[in-house]
Amino acid sequence: MKQVQLRIRSNAEIADNVFRMEMEGDVSAITTPGQFINIRVEGGFLRRPISVCDVDTVVTGTKRIEKEAAEAFGTSLYNTPQMWDSVVKEKAGTCQENVVEGTVTILYKTVGAGTKALAGRGQGEVLDVLTGLGNGFDIRKAGDAPLLVGGGIGSAPMLMLAKQLINDGVRPTVVLGFRSVSDMILQGDLYEIGCDVYVATEDGSSGMKGFVTDQIRALREQGMEFSQFFACGPSPMLKAVYRDTQGLEGQLSFEERMGCGFGACMGCSMETKNGPKRVCKDGPVFMKSELLWD
Amino acid sequence: MERYLENENDRLSVTLCGIRLDNPVIAASGTFGYGYEFAELYDINELGTFSFKGTTAKPRFGNPTPRIAETPSGMLNAVGLQNPGVDRVIAEELPRLKAIFHKPVMANVSGFSTEEYAKVCESLDKEDQIGWFEINISCPNVHGGGMGFGTDPRLAAEVTRAVKKVTKKPVIMKLTPNVTDIAEIAKACEAEGADGISLINTLLAMRIDLRTRRPLLANTTGGMSGPAVFPVAVRCVYQVAKAVKVPVVGLGGVASADDVIEMIMAGATAVEIGAMNLTEPFICRDIIHELPETMDRLGIDRLENIIGAAL
Numbered sequence: 001m002k003q004v005q006l007r008i009r010s011n012a013e014i015a016d017n018v019f020r021m022e023m024e025g026d027v028s029a030i031t032t033p034g035q036f037i038n039i040r041v042e043g044g045f046l047r048r049p050i051s052v053c054d055v056d057t058v059v060t061g062t063k064r065i066e067k068e069a070a071e072a073f074g075t076s077l078y079n080t081p082q083m084w085d086s087v088v089k090e091k092a093g094t095c096q097e098n099v100v101e102g103t104v105t106i107l108y109k110t111v112g113a114g115t116k117a118l119a120g121r122g123q124g125e126v127l128d129v130l131t132g133l134g135n136g137f138d139i140r141k142a143g144d145a146p147l148l149v150g151g152g153i154g155s156a157p158m159l160m161l162a163k164q165l166i167n168d169g170v171r172p173t174v175v176l177g178f179r180s181v182s183d184m185i186l187q188g189d190l191y192e193i194g195c196d197v198y199v200a201t202e203d204g205s206s207g208m209k210g211f212v213t214d215q216i217r218a219l220r221e222q223g224m225e226f227s228q229f230f231a232c233g234p235s236p237m238l239k240a241v242y243r244d245t246q247g248l249e250g251q252l253s254f255e256e257r258m259g260c261g262f263g264a265c266m267g268c269s270m271e272t273k274n275g276p277k278r279v280c281k282d283g284p285v286f287m288k289s290e291l292l293w294d
Numbered sequence: 295m296e297r298y299l300e301n302e303n304d305r306l307s308v309t310l311c312g313i314r315l316d317n318p319v320i321a322a323s324g325t326f327g328y329g330y331e332f333a334e335l336y337d338i339n340e341l342g343t344f345s346f347k348g349t350t351a352k353p354r355f356g357n358p359t360p361r362i363a364e365t366p367s368g369m370l371n372a373v374g375l376q377n378p379g380v381d382r383v384i385a386e387e388l389p390r391l392k393a394i395f396h397k398p399v400m401a402n403v404s405g406f407s408t409e410e411y412a413k414v415c416e417s418l419d420k421e422d423q424i425g426w427f428e429i430n431i432s433c434p435n436v437h438g439g440g441m442g443f444g445t446d447p448r449l450a451a452e453v454t455r456a457v458k459k460v461t462k463k464p465v466i467m468k469l470t471p472n473v474t475d476i477a478e479i480a481k482a483c484e485a486e487g488a489d490g491i492s493l494i495n496t497l498l499a500m501r502i503d504l505r506t507r508r509p510l511l512a513n514t515t516g517g518m519s520g521p522a523v524f525p526v527a528v529r530c531v532y533q534v535a536k537a538v539k540v541p542v543v544g545l546g547g548v549a550s551a552d553d554v555i556e557m558i559m560a561g562a563t564a565v566e567i568g569a570m571n572l573t574e575p576f577i578c579r580d581i582i583h584e585l586p587e588t589m590d591r592l593g594i595d596r597l598e599n600i601i602g603a604a605l
């Protein structure tokens with residue numbers, strides 16, 4: 001975890017009452033998709049927890065040269081440490097210290113005073129944020145045919161997750177559910193990076209009419225097989241996905257009212273098969289096998 | 295330079311029930327876990343000390359969620375004393391703590407009967423790292439215990455007596471503001487040998503969700519804390535400090551170096567910081583760093599010289 005000041009780069013409405021905000025600054029504490037950040041909002045005492053939708057890291061200084069050299073030539077070229085050292089040091093000559101700077105993107109829905117205050121903040125303004133909170137998804141368990149399931153604003157973490165999977169050479173199938181086409185988010189972004197994207201809307205205004213579970217069932221009936229599911233959304237959706245995915249292991253991201261967001265207050269506890277867990281610190285992602293929903 | 299630093303340290307240090315604190319800032323029970331989360335952020339040995347999560351005889355999950363709600367300049371919690379139970383605190387938490395915290399720590403103890411308070415204290419008494427006991431007879435979030443002991447002077451006295459019997463370590467009784475006459479409770483504890491009084495625990499409160507028309511907290515009521523309660527806490531500390539001779543630890547809504555000094559002027563020897571740790575995780579460290587400058591501004595040489603200045 002880090003406490004950082006992030007500068008707003010953009011903040012715009014992308015669907016009904018849903019905003020996409022890009023912030024720049026030290027995002028080095030954000031390491032895993034499914035993590036969240038906790039934002040101080042005007043007039044609020046508690047911070048507001050919001051999932052990381054995407055992160056773009058820019059590295060400066062010697063670290064950057066190292067990264068660029070590795071990308072250009074492969075690390076094998078510099079097979080002696082001395083050689084590597086001299087090349088990097090020479091190029092780094094005038095570089096400043098290593099700083100991991102970058103941008104973090106969040107998607108948030110305006111539901112109350114805090115998120116409405118966020119919507120009113122503009123480019124160049126600075127937010128006080130705790131970053132790198134929570135465990136995030138365990139991407140090593142993804143297998144070769146991961147299924148990503150997002151419900152409404154809960155779709156947000158799926159972008160960073162999908163990007164990492166694709167980076168690892170795996171093409172995920174994504175099922176997104178919304179009330180209506182006017183709530184739809186991320187479907188275009190996920191498609192563009194190469195995911196198979198399926199949408200279900202409750203009113204049938206886009207994609208299949210129904211819930212994400214209807215869409216998942218249809219895909220499985222067509223013979224699609226999955227290695228692991230990753231789900232984030234409202235709790236009725238999580239329960240339905242849990243119930244409808246017999247024989248399939250998965251990871252589910254939870255929400256709870258939070259006092260701190262970093263494990264200090266026991267405000268957000270949840271009972272699991274392995275005892276009580278803090279949604280903010282031990283979660284928000286829990287394995288299907290840990291849950292007490294049977 | 296060396297001497298200057300020594301003086302700087304002296305300016306802040308206070309003695310709480312015979313134990314010297316480098317500074318009066320104590321992180322409050324329930325808002326600092328067992329210190330690990332904060333140790334990731336800064337050296338928690340900078341603190342005067344901290345009071346760890348309320349410990350009971352058996353492990354407790356606490357109340358159902360939601361158990362946190364926001365209020366203007368503060369929060370409600372209805373955690374309900376979630377803790378791993380005294381045996382695991384001794385077997386797991388304290389050894390881990392020893393590795394990161396090298397000062398005497400305050401053990402916050404809760405219970406549902408006089409016997410439970412005594413039993414937990416007896417078990418913890420053998421632990422060297424525990425400097426003080428802080429006996430929580432003021433938790434509003436449990437049924438059939440907690441605050442029940444802190445609202446009746448006879449029961450408060452009974453718990454004090456029982457705990458004093460099983461330990462030689464200083465016993466600080468933690469009081470609830472949810473009473474008509476807080477000084478009376480403090481005096482009852484002092485009469486039974488309490489070595490100090492800390493106050494306030496949270497104020498009994500509730501909020502309602504306008505959409506569902508139901509209480510926001512699953513437990514219906516919760517305890518209110520944070521900056522909103524500061525003036526109530528100052529009043530309580532003042533009343534108790536006037537009524538007893540033992541040292542008083544002041545807490546409730548403390549959010550700045552100015553607040554720390556106000557509490558000390560109201561009669562507190564040391565000051566705890568609770569809810570603010572949750573939203574500003576560096577607050578205790580920052581306040582400690584700000585104290586010398588604040589003291590300069592107010593013409594205060596040493597904090598010990600202004601304890602109870604307003605009495």
Ligand SMILES: Cc1cc2nc3c(=O)[nH]c(=O)nc-3n(C[C@H](O)[C@H](O)[C@H](O)COP(=O)(O)OP(=O)(O)OC[C@H]3O[C@@H](n4cnc5c(N)ncnc54)[C@H](O)[C@@H]3O)c2cc1C
Nearest residue numbers: 048049050051107108109111112113114115156255256257
């Ligand atoms: C791990 C996690 C990740 C989240 N990710 C996102 C996201 O990516 N996008 C998004 O739009 N929302 C997300 N949420 C929900 C978001 O935190 C709430 O919508 C937001 O806090 C509401 O604040 P408010 O002031 O607008 O609402 P109010 O109702 O006025 O808030 C009052 C209090 O209740 C809390 N609260 C209200 N709703 C929730 C909720 N659903 N979960 C937790 N606390 C709540 C607030 O934080 C605040 O303390 C996430 C929640 C968690 C726990």
Ligand SMILES: Cc1cc2nc3c(=O)[nH]c(=O)nc-3n(C[C@H](O)[C@H](O)[C@H](O)COP(=O)(O)O)c2cc1C
Nearest residue numbers: 322323324348371430494495519520546547568569
């Ligand atoms: C989430 C939370 C948990 C708490 N748990 C305990 C506890 O276990 N034992 C205790 O004596 N007080 C507990 N308290 C009360 C605080 O220690 C403190 O007395 C109170 O919050 C007032 O101080 P503040 O306004 O600085 O928070 C808790 C408070 C909060 C906010």
Ligand code: FES
Nearest residue numbers: 259260261266280
């Ligand atoms: S919100 Fe404080 S422990 Fe999770």
